[in-house]
Amino acid sequence: MNYLARRLMTFPLVMLGVSILVFVSIRLVPGDAITAMLGTEAGLLTPDQRAALEAYFGIDQGWFTQYWRWLAGAVQGDLGVSVTFGKPVLDVILERFPLTLELALLSMVIALAIGLPAGIFAATRNEKPSDLAVRIFAMIGQSTPNFVFALLAIYVLSVGFGVLPAMGEFTPFLENPLRNLGQMILPALTLGFAFAAAVTRISRSAMLDILSDDYIRTARAKGVPARKVIWRHALPNALIPVVTLSGVEFGYLLGGAVIVEQIFALPGLGRMVLDAILQRDYALVQGSVLFIALNFMIVNLLVDLAYAMLDPRIRLGAK
Structure with missing residues (x-):
């Protein structure tokens, strides 16, 4: 406390x-x-x-x-009046924030669903061809700019196969959940791809370090099944650097993925801040940056608190 x-x-x-x-x-x-x-x-x-x-x-x-x-x-909660929209800044921010929050959450889910299993898989097959394949995927993911992946995804999944819509007027989730998810999946994949590559590399590195520890070797010597060693003994400790990376990345995503929101014409927080800067909308820029900074600090605080839950040995300044 x-x-x-x-x-x-x-x-x-x-x-x-x-x-x-x-x-x-x-x-x-x-x-x-x-x-x-x-x-x-x-x-x-x-x-x-x-x-x-x-x-x-x-x-x-x-x-x-x-x-x-x-x-x-x-x-007192009054951030001024927006020159661009002609209404209170806080109202404008709260209108745009749900889209950015949804995009950040979807990107996070995609990244962790891909990156964490891939990193664990690569660590358990260290220096084998499958490990090399995962590492190549991670390098490609981290070296590919978001706008390049976005354009490729639009061309392949929307123009080529017509599986997903590329553009169009945004539909809020509560208005039509299926249509909303169809519009959000490409932007979320674009942001989640690079993040998944980073999670893969971090989780692989952390898992390799943990698997070489004495207590893991002891568990194996006692005949503990390999699956149990990995998922029950090694994974909780390997998650700490992944949680750190996820917290920082999620904070940045809440700040608004400007390029992705511009490409997919999403009326999110990042695109709004960019437009506000171009319009010299002082009150809107000030209020938005303050709101983003507050979210970033809250996310980082939650990450620090999560450390103690993942590893009871960590004490967060109890004295």
Whole structure:
């Protein structure tokens, strides 16, 4: 409990640092929000109209005043109003986040379902042809850019065989689960492929280390079945680095897979942040980055807590 309390106490400090960094960074980008929003029509505004718009979106004051006003609102759950959407930033984020969360979860399931068994299989057949084949798969997966795999998947599975839809208007899961999964499987495969390759390499390496330990040799000498040695004795310890990798990767996925969301025209969090930067939507960028940072910290905290569950020898600062 002391460890958990200390970790939670660091959250406000990290969020404060992130908020300052993103606040300054987005304002260093050339251009202004009103011009980006209205385009050529911005030149038709009178000075009073421009001033009214700047006041409405909270960009009519100096940087320090803007930041203080935004921070005071953020503490109360008010992240400002989006210039692009004309409504509260938090509402916009919560509309887009379910899609990104679903994409991250599907990608994680695919990666672990492929990578973990492949890594264990390769470790138990070390230096054999099957092990070499798995290692080649892992190298190909990690060296193939997401956009290349996405285009290949679209061409083969959608254009070539017509098995899955490539594009189209997004359908929420609750509205039509089957249609939604049909639209999400290609993006999830694209993200999960590279992640599966990383899981394969990490799990294989960890399993090889565990299988060479004394307690594993002792279990084998006592006649414990090979399957039991692998799945009951070796796997729990080999999972720790996999959990670490999964937590970090899941945090990045919650940040939004911008390229994949762009290719498949998915209205997710990553694509929204990219559009917000291009539109100089200060409030939306600030709120989104803050939201992503909070999710990342929560995921990492859960990963640390999972260590103690996987290995009772680990103590997370009980004193």
